[in-house]
Structures are given as C-alpha cells and as structure tokens.
Amino acid sequence: MATLRRLREVPRHLLVCEKSNFGHDKSRHRYLVETHYYNYRVSFLIPECGILSKELKDLVMEFGPYYFVKDLPLYELITHEFINSFVTKGSCYALTYNTNIDEDNTVALLPNGKLILSLDKDTYEETGLQGRPSQYSGRKTMRFIVSIDLMDLSSNLDSKKYKRVSWAFKEKKPLKFDFLLAWHQTGAEGSMMSYFSGYGIQEHQPNIALSTTRDLRCPVLRSGLLEGEPEAACSAHELFDWLGAVFGHADLNNEPYNFVSTYCCPQPSAVVAQASLGTITGFILPEQICVLLEQLCRYFDEPKLAPWVTLSVQGFADSPVSWRESEHGFQKGGEHLYNFVIFNNRDYWLQMAVGANDGCPP
Structure with a gap:
C-alpha cells in the first residue's frame, strides 16, 4: 500500500495559458518577459526555415556577456x-x-x-x-x-x-x-x-547551438483556438511536451522497436521539410529576450511558409524568485518557464508553467 500511495503522490504542476496580439495596447508580453528575471536557457523553433536570416543569427550570437x-x-x-x-x-x-x-x-x-x-x-x-x-x-x-x-x-x-x-x-x-x-x-x-x-x-559568453531538422512532424495550431476552446486541436500540455521532445532531440516516430521513446507528435499534424532550432544557454537577461522576441515577430514581415514560430524560456530551478518577487520553491520540482507561440498575424499564445512550490504565475 505504501508503494501505491507514493505512486499517486505526483507533484503538482501549474500551467497558465493566455492569448493576445503583440499590437494590442493591453498585451502583457513585454511585462511578463521583463519580470522573469533569472533565465538559463532560451530556445526557438522556426518551421519551414533552413537558414536563419543574418539579422536573427547576428542577434543570437551577440547574447552576453x-x-x-x-x-x-x-x-x-x-x-x-x-x-x-x-x-x-x-x-x-x-x-x-x-x-x-x-x-x-x-x-x-x-x-x-x-x-x-x-x-x-x-x-x-x-x-x-x-x-x-x-x-x-x-x-x-x-x-x-x-x-x-x-x-x-x-x-x-x-x-x-x-x-x-x-x-x-x-x-x-x-x-x-x-x-x-x-x-x-x-x-x-x-x-x-x-x-x-x-x-x-x-x-x-552563453553557449549557442543552432541546427536544422529535416522532415519534422509538427502539430497543427490555429491562433484563434487555445486549449479548452471548441475545435482546439493541440492542448497546451501536449504542445509543451512536444516542444520539450523537439528541443531535446528525442525520436518522435513512435516505432514499436524503440524502447527509449514511444512519444509521437500530437494530432492533427503535418510534416515540414525543414525547421531551424536554436538554443542559448547561460545567464540570460530579460532585456535580451525582449529583443529576440521582437525579432521573431518581425520574421513574418515578409510572407513565410511557416504559420507560427515558438520561443521557450526556462528559469533557474534554484532561484529564490520566479516572476517579480514571487517566492520560488523546489521540493519535488523547481521549474518555472514560459513559452510563446507567435503566429504570422502577430497573434500569440503565452504559456507559463511552475512546479509544486509556486503560486500562480502573474
């Protein structure tokens, strides 16, 4: 019975989701980036992109010191x-x-x-x-x-x-x-x-890792539909899991002979010929992330095949605060992170996640 009880004691995780548009006067995107002070990893994914633009690559390489x-x-x-x-x-x-x-x-x-x-x-x-x-x-x-x-x-x-x-x-x-x-x-x-x-x-200087993935199966996302809304295809939790697998370079084919990973892309999905991945690891300031977020928004200034791009940011697990001066704890999980899904019409989804010892994100 003790073993069964421990299995049921799964750490509580909290995921808060909202949607808006970068052009809206009441959009909170900049405030939420600027008040998440301690960031150790920033990752972005751009479907249907084989080569990063010079502006975006130069910006990434200038992070630090x-x-x-x-x-x-x-x-x-x-x-x-x-x-x-x-x-x-x-x-x-x-x-x-x-x-x-x-x-x-x-x-x-x-x-x-x-x-x-x-x-x-x-x-x-x-x-x-x-x-x-x-x-x-x-x-x-x-x-x-x-x-x-x-x-x-x-x-x-x-x-x-x-x-x-x-x-x-x-x-x-x-x-x-x-x-x-x-x-x-x-x-x-x-x-x-x-x-x-x-x-x-x-x-x-932060560690920079840039790569191109071929034939990546991506979930179909529509800017007007978020989890819990009618006809929403991919839930926020599914998207979080999928992004973690992509940035972790996990095998997403769900082959029966694969004993390491049986994970597969949420449905409905579509295969993109190529996708650019970037990861920046270090002591990364909110001011730098704000500039990168704006650059990713400008990615759609010219027509692109990709309907969306993502920007994910992970905080230090042992930081005394998460957002603003909100006390951060660890116990069974020290995560505090957020993710933007940026659509080609400047709509965005913002997903904020915290672990067992944190209050609701702002």
Whole structure:
C-alpha cells in the first residue's frame, strides 16, 4: 500500500495559458518577459526555415556577456560604491551559483535594486535581520525570506538601517557565495571585470547551438483556438511536451522497436521539410529576450511558409524568485518557464508553467 500511495503522490504542476496580439495596447508580453528575471536557457523553433536570416543569427550570437565571481562576500553588494556604479545606472542581476533553494542559503539581486535572501533558520537568526517565514516552510518554520531595498539603503549611509545591515554582513554573519552577475546598461560607464578584479572574476559568453531538422512532424495550431476552446486541436500540455521532445532531440516516430521513446507528435499534424532550432544557454537577461522576441515577430514581415514560430524560456530551478518577487520553491520540482507561440498575424499564445512550490504565475 505504501508503494501505491507514493505512486499517486505526483507533484503538482501549474500551467497558465493566455492569448493576445503583440499590437494590442493591453498585451502583457513585454511585462511578463521583463519580470522573469533569472533565465538559463532560451530556445526557438522556426518551421519551414533552413537558414536563419543574418539579422536573427547576428542577434543570437551577440547574447552576453555574463560573469562568475567565486567567494564574493555578500557585503560587497550593499556598498555605496557598488550600488552607485551598477544598481542605479542600469539593470543589475546577481544570483548565487551552485546553491540549492531547499537546502542552502541563496541570494538574488533583482534589477529593481531589491536584494532577496532565502536563509535557513540558523543563518537568519545569526544575521539579526528582519524578514518573514518562507511560505513553503511547512508547520515548523525552517526558512526565512529577507528583502533589502538597496536604493533606499544607499540614500542614507548614516541611517541605523544601513549600519545594521552592513554590520550583519560584514561582522555579525559574514556570508560568501559564488555569484553569477550581469549588467544591462545604456550609455553608462563602468566594468564589472575591473570592479571585481580582486575576486578573480571570469567573463563568460552563453553557449549557442543552432541546427536544422529535416522532415519534422509538427502539430497543427490555429491562433484563434487555445486549449479548452471548441475545435482546439493541440492542448497546451501536449504542445509543451512536444516542444520539450523537439528541443531535446528525442525520436518522435513512435516505432514499436524503440524502447527509449514511444512519444509521437500530437494530432492533427503535418510534416515540414525543414525547421531551424536554436538554443542559448547561460545567464540570460530579460532585456535580451525582449529583443529576440521582437525579432521573431518581425520574421513574418515578409510572407513565410511557416504559420507560427515558438520561443521557450526556462528559469533557474534554484532561484529564490520566479516572476517579480514571487517566492520560488523546489521540493519535488523547481521549474518555472514560459513559452510563446507567435503566429504570422502577430497573434500569440503565452504559456507559463511552475512546479509544486509556486503560486500562480502573474
């Protein structure tokens, strides 16, 4: 009976779907991209395309850079010099690396200047800072969330609040982490490489993988019909599964002798002669994804055989937040991701998925 009970305890997953048009005044596409801060993989699929346009290929190859800093004291992120050099002069992102959200202390610096700490009970008590219990702690609170507004903090360096936070990170409980860092700025001067040179900072470029798939069987999608609507052909869950199989280069033929994959394309479907796939992996900023999304929309400025293209974005499983400042958890699944299906009339479907320890996407 215990075995049967465990089999029934399938982790809860939540998939939210909406449709709109990129030209609509109330379209939320840009807001939802810009507030999904920590992205490690971006994938796109363009049916009936054998060679990417120069504009699209150049854009993909220009993603980056981002930086890795080992054993960086958390105190360095609250200094007036850092805030004035990066936080106030662009969008600055930082995320602890190789930390597990359900086991370790994790930290994220949001582009709005909020520093979010997810701390275990002992560390939280040792810092002496004010926070709130994690909403995923269970009956016994073992994790706390601390939010520090760096903009407010740096406005008065002589305030009791700044002195308390500074003392907590520098003397009371000095914390060090490996960090991923990135900075999006327009016309601002400054360099993260030189600023953190004393900590052995490393510059990285995202990993780019471009390929062409022949004779790909694709589901038939119609822009006006989403899951649950009359005559809707392919459900959102089916589309998600299919895209995962395509980007994972799984065998989709459902041959009886294939013991690795018996998966096949949702019906109705059609075979396209060729399709372009692209995957970008690294520490990828929302600002870069917004530009790529717009470029994919412009793909249909000239007539194309393809009726739609897709853009899929996956977030870091161990990020303290998913969208905006919404707390993110792991437990049985740490996914938080979204997918655009972009149609040739500028209609789009937006699908947002989260795992067991997350609230509903915005």
